[in-house]
Amino acid sequence: MSGPARMEARMELVCPAGTPATLRAAVEAGADAVYCGFRDETNARNFPGLNFSGEELAEGVRFAHGHGTKVLVAINTFARVGEVDRWRKAADTAVACGADAIIAGDIAVLDHVATNHRDSVRLHLSVQAAASTPEAIRFYAETFGVRRVVIPRVLSVPEITALNKAIDVETEAFVYGGLCVMVEGRCYLSSYATGKSPNLNGVCSPPEAVSYDEDDKGMAARLSGFTIDRYAPGEPTGYPTLCKGRFNAGGKTSYLFEEPVSLNAGSLIEGLKKAGVTALKIEGRQRGKGYVSEVVRAFRRAVDAVEAGGDAVEIDRILAGQSEGGRQTAGAYRKIWR
Amino acid sequence: MEARLPAFVRHLFPTFAGAPLGPALTWSLRALARRRPGLFDRLGDFAGERYFIDPVDLAFAFVVVPDGERASVRVTDKQGGGDCGVTIRGPILSLLALLDGSQDGDALFFNRVIAISGRTEAVLALRNAIEDAELTPADLIGLSGTPGRLADAGILGGLDVARRFALAAAAPAPEERRS
Structure with a gap:
């Protein structure tokens, strides 16, 4: 999709689903797409009691598709030498369950999906790949057929605007939740x-x-x-x-690096649309139904208001209670610290 | 703002008055495990953990072992959690809101409404298992169909009224707000 066409299309709201119950909550609160992962080390939210079995994912896909919502499966950690099959099998299972896209950052996983499932599932480049330059993004698009890139949380809105003008794939930007300020995928x-x-x-x-x-x-x-x-x-x-x-x-x-705050770019939705961003992502697969319902509902209203020509300023007040450290920031989108 | 029960509740219901809750809740958890055997799977290795649940506005606390059909709930005094791997402390209405999923555990924790100590991974496993279970009061007391729906409406409605009452009681008086 070209830059001007991206700006005319409705932005997609991509919401977290740590469990089947939160998947249903996100769908019912108005998510255009939900993202989730398997109950193992193939996904970057590998916490006790969280995530999906294959059967749960298949059921979740049926529920989401029944409501017109897409399901994106994060297989976004880096495969270990000698253990790559675990990541390949996760991708095969996601495709068999009917996932709409796989979110991956490891080139072995990207290559497996591009080679074996190119016609049945979209490939989204995980933020874990930390691809933030036109050259890097073009490499992933040309080599593996990546259709969307989740951009790192260290770019300003003008930088995202410039990036979108230089690439032909969709971009997805984080707008709420945990704020990673490091080079993602390479933080030690x-x-x-x-x-x-x-x-x-x-x-x-x-x-x-x-x-x-x-x-x-x-x-x-x-x-x-x-x-x-x-x-x-x-x-x-x-x-x-x-x-x-x-x-x-x-x-x-x-x-030294960042204060305990949550990202909230709710007031920048219009700016991100003008910057050519295709999808807005809410962080928080480790959070519960209460968080997912409240945040997704608030962003649904805000995105709809912006798409209708209004503004979304009130979102800051609505979501203050859900924030880490009780505080919120627009992070690098309004760059003041780098 | 957190909703706490008024102080007189502690005196009305001392520890011995809460004791019958232990066997009743044990029966209820075990019956739930028989009806929905997959419910406790998300706990994994933490099903055998001992959780000390301390409602700060009640005179007693609970020791819970959520081990499926071997689950147990014991009512104890506030010092009874010495052998527990996890402590979860907060107002009873907030703890119940975690059970029905109406409030987010992380948000309550960030805002210091609830406190946790001990094995954080066991707390997360329990929180995620409860979240996904989508328990209703009827599930806990073993009712289904119309009686279940009536029980849910009555109990959840009652809890909502109790939360509003507690919040109103905790709100500052008009004179305090002006000062």
């Missing part, structure tokens, strides 16, 4: 602290390494014994991820 902070990799094992700050300890001064959030942050009694908290930790450096204690 969590691996350094816990020995487990978000890129290979699918877990950034794996829960078995996380602890919250209360004392008279408040709460300490720890990762593998490292104190990531301390919160006074009553102060809003966040996940103990290293990129959002408070560090002592240069004689000062501060958040």
